[in-house]
Amino acid sequence: MxxxxxxxxxxxxxxxxxxxxPDDFNFAYDVLDAKRPDQSAMIHVDDTGVRRDLDFGFFQQGSRRLANALTGRGVKPGDRVMVILYRRVEYWTAMLALHRIGAVPIPSPSLLTTKDIAQRVNYAGITAILCEDSITQRVDAALPDCPGLHLRVQVGGAPAQGWLDFEAIMAQASPECPRTPATPGGPDPLVIFFSSGTTGMPKMVVHNHKYPYSxxxxxxxxxxxxxxxxxxxxxxxxxxxxxxxxxxxxxxxxxxxxxxxxxxxxxxxxxxxxxxxxxxxxxxxxxxxxxxxxxxxxxxxxxxxxxxxxxxxxxxxxxxxxxxxxxxxxxxxxxxxxxxxxxxxxxxxxxxxxxxxxxxxxxxxxxxxxxxxxxxxxxxxxxxxxxxxxxxxLGLFDSYMDEPEKTASVKFDGWYHTGDKAWADEDGYLxxxxxxxDLIKSSGYRIGPFEVESALVAHDAVIEAAVTGVPDEVRGQIVKATVVLAQGYVGDEALTKALQTFVRELTAPYKYPRIIEYVDELPKTISGKIKRKEIREADLEKYAV
CATH class of the missing domain: 3.40.50.12780 (ANL, N-terminal domain)
Structure with missing residues (x-):
């Protein structure tokens, strides 16, 4: 740059x-390959504290070899490839190799269950997977339900039956991978991300090769x-x-x-x-x-x-x-x-x-x-x-993969609708x-959960809080807080009254939680976001009017 x-x-x-x-931008060729091979790229510290200092030459050579190794085993432009590699160095090598080929990586969290893997492999039409050895058993358990999954590459450990060894296939491959007129770039699909799925089945978000530039x-x-x-x-x-x-x-x-x-x-x-x-x-x-x-x-x-x-x-x-x-x-x-x-x-x-x-x-x-x-x-x-x-x-997704109706539900009339609410102050800050x-409608007021959550976690007793609305005959909804307490605190009536008073002093009085429920942990997506929808659905059964 x-x-x-x-x-x-x-x-x-x-x-x-x-x-x-650039119209034909491809990050692997236009950025990675333009770096000096001896320039520092990464400091990697593993779970035992071992540090590795890696230069761009490491990723240039590794991604070229892996691109050739995968191409030689049938991976081609447009193929969808699941990648589950924690924060291992091989994640970056794999992503860059797939960018060179024009295959489409689908980075996936390590917490996926066997059921999750089967659902996503079939939903996305995934044909290959690269994952570390601790995940292979889950993939193998899903395999009978994934007839389209043809290629499996294992990172770390002795390869399980039916799996190729990541390092071995790289070692056998050529370190040369020149750009050609057929090299994908620009508007071609680059990557697919699963959305976090706080309100339903995760959507598959497609970005093109210009996405990294943004x-x-x-x-x-x-x-x-x-x-x-x-x-x-x-x-x-x-x-x-x-x-x-x-x-x-x-x-x-x-x-x-x-x-x-x-x-x-x-x-x-x-x-x-x-x-x-x-x-x-x-x-x-x-x-x-x-x-x-x-x-x-x-x-x-x-x-x-x-x-x-x-x-x-x-x-x-x-x-x-x-x-x-x-x-x-x-x-x-x-x-x-x-x-x-x-x-x-x-x-x-x-x-x-x-x-x-x-x-x-x-x-x-x-x-x-x-x-x-x-x-x-x-x-x-x-x-x-x-x-x-x-x-x-530049930087906005192309579509929800294979779901034009969902794409059309958020991209229409010249606008992309995020589904998120905000307000602007006199200085233009949002x-x-x-x-x-998530917005709560109570006695004619509209209450955003984050302001109340922010007030709650300002109290020493509260580590996390999720604020939702529950049905109420008089007010329509009332504010409810689901709270995780810090060690040493007890969720009794005295603490509930103290927290309610504390919130009233920090926010408008109508925003305080009239109900506080204490839990050991909040329901979250595997990306760590609070599932307020799940809390709301449970509340409907408890507090239905």
Whole structure:
């Protein structure tokens, strides 16, 4: 890429920032192969603490060999390939190899069950799979129900029966893989992501080869990366967020991708130790992670190398923002996007962050807040976040795979409808309210769950909270909170009254939860997002009027 852009203000960026992606762009050829082979690309730390420093030459050679090995075994442009590789180095090699071929990777989370694998293989028409040895038994158990799955490649361990060994097939392949006139790029399909599925069966989101180019903004501007920076985005490779922060944009910005391949339960103290030991300079994680981090003694860890922090995925609680800033002197810059998009809205380093706001629209994304009739709402009123698609939008998904009706249900009348609600303040900052289905209508008021959740987690007793509406004869709905408590607290009547009073003091009185239910854990998708729909459905049975 060109020299990192520099802006004095948001208005300066809006006026002067444009991304112009080549028509035939292919990340593997146009970015990876343009790098010096000896330039640092990745620092990888495995679950035992072993560190590997890898240069671009490693990924250039490995992806070429793997592309040739797969092509020689029948993988061709357009084939759909499931990839389940945790945060292993081989994930990046596999993705790049498939980009060279024009086959379409489907990154998938390691928590998929045998049933999940069978459903998704058949739903997506997947013909090949690359996965690590700990997953192969689940795939084999699904195999009788997956007649179209012809090629299986195992990473790590001695290959199971019927599986090819990843390293062995690479070793036998040629290291030459030149670009040809037939090499896919530009509008051709690049990758398919499963959506998080908070409201039903996950959709299959198709992005084309221009998609990575849009992530330059994510990395160079929002993450504020300089050449040589060590950037950590804490995301599993089974989700779209991993390519937001562990891949395309970071390498385009000449930063070093830091990967911590931890297994098992997330431990905040362990993450802080890793960040300190390896001198991570920029960091991105969902608000849930920051909520656990601020409960640690941050002064125990040398985080002096850390200079810039970002978050996305859900709303950042105001109390967490202030606690992090107080402890480290660093604000957290929030961003917003979806599996269907790249970064749409953000608070950039040259903007004053407002705790709880997702920021302002990214240049190239013509965003409006529309009411149910498709008209823009006045400043201060809630509306659906919609993207103007009268002309192509770099970074916006092409379609929901094989489901034109679902695509047409969100792309119509010149707009892509995100299904998310927000309002804009007098400075043009957007404030996220939640999914359309999550809004609570009580006594004529419309209440977004995130504001109430944010107030609850500001209390020392609360680790996590999910706020929903339950039926009420008088008010239509009343606010209910499902709460996970910190160690040492008991969910009794006294605590319930204390939490209700606490929320009333932080928000408008009508927003406090009239019902509080205490649970050991919240129902979540395998990407970690709260399943409010599942809570609502259970509440309908408990509290039906």
């Amino acid at each position: 060109n020299t990192k852009p520099s802006f004095t203000s948001y208005d300066d960026m809006r006026a002067n920032y444009r991304l112009r992606c 992530h330059y903004t994510t990395a160079a501007v929002w993450h504020d990366l300089n050449p040589g920076d060590i950037h950590l985005t804490l995301s599993d490779t089974g989700w779209g967020k991993s390519v937001w922060g562990k891949f395309y944009g970071q390498w385009m910005a000449d930063a070093v991708v830091f990967v911590w391949d931890f297994r098992g339960k997330f431990e905040a103290d362990a993450l802080l130790r890793v960040m300190a030991e390896h001198r991570v300079t920029t960091f991105c994680a969902p608000p849930t992670v920051y909520r656990f981090l601020v409960r640690e003694d941050l002064s125990k860890h040398d985080l002096s190398a850390l200079r810039h922090c970002t978050t996305a995925g859900e709303l950042l609680n105001e109390s967490v923002f202030h606690a992090w800033h107080k402890a480290l002197g660093l604000p957290i810059y929030e961003g917003y996007g979806q599996t269907e998009t790249t970064l749409q809205v953000a608070t950039f380093p040259f903007m004053k962050p407002k705790a709880g706001s997702i920021g302002k629209p990214v240049p190239g994304w013509d965003i409006a807040l529309l009411d149910e009739s498709g008209k823009p709402v006045p400043q201060g009123e809630e509306g659906e976040i919609c993207i103007n698609i009268d002309s192509p939008v 404030w996220f309210m939640g999914r359309t289905d």
